[in-house]
Amino acid sequence: MFKYCPACASEKISFEEGKVFRCPGCGFVYYHNIACATGCLISVPSPDGEKLLFTVRGNEPGKGLLDMPGGFVDAGEGVLEGLCRELKEELGWMPPVRPGAILADVFKLYASFPNIYSYKGIDYNTCDLFFSVSAPGLKPEDLQLEKDEITEVRFLKPEEINLDLFAFESIKRALKVYLAKGTA
Numbered sequence: 300m301f302k303y304c305p306a307c308a309s310e311k312i313s314f315e316e317g318k319v320f321r322c323p324g325c326g327f328v329y330y331h332n333i334a335c336a337t338g339c340l341i342s343v344p345s346p347d348g349e350k351l352l353f354t355v356r357g358n359e360p361g362k363g364l365l366d367m368p369g370g371f372v373d374a375g376e377g378v379l380e381g382l383c384r385e386l387k388e389e390l391g392w393m394p395p396v397r398p399g400a401i402l403a404d405v406f407k408l409y410a411s412f413p414n415i416y417s418y419k420g421i422d423y424n425t426c427d428l429f430f431s432v433s434a435p436g437l438k439p440e441d442l443q444l445e446k447d448e449i450t451e452v453r454f455l456k457p458e459e460i461n462l463d464l465f466a467f468e469s470i471k472r473a474l475k476v477y478l479a480k481g482t483a
């Protein structure tokens with residue numbers, strides 16, 4: 300990521316253990332830590348079993364491939380706070396939180412896997428947390444999509460899911476865990 304030391308411009312800067320830049324000249328140290336990201340599986344109960352909501356990515360990486368709502372947790376946010384912000388941004392939707400309940404009562408953590416998110420020549424190592432939420436009665440017309448990021452949503456039955464059509468390895472692994480258990 301750094302070809303020269305950002306502090307003294309030395310070419311001798313090294314990248315060690317997949318995470319730390321060190322400059323032997325001036326002592327500059329920078330830890331390129333992992334980023335935290337979320338994915339949310341929205342499950343809509345229906346008479347013939349559940350349907351799961353997926354988004355179609357409008358941008359690289361993975362343009363045109365399937366994804367889950369969610370994204371990077373921003374500085375200053377908690378994980379579920381970041382997830383709720385992403386749901387509102389991407390779908391214009393949030394699951395109801397009854398009075399007195401907390402977000403952890405609504406979202407269930409079912410898997411976590413690492414991912415590499417390659418964006419404009421930089422690889423971001425992420426720790427992805429995957430949550431599920433039940434959304435009885437949710438319909439496509441209840442959603443207001445963030446059209447710059449998402450071209451459409453698809454409601455798929457578990458048996459209709461083709462993992463080859465998903466953008467990221469962590470999502471494929473999480474879906475395998477979820478589908479092996481049946482329902483959330």
Ligand SMILES: [Zn+2]
Nearest residue numbers: 304307322325
């Ligand atoms: Zn330096």
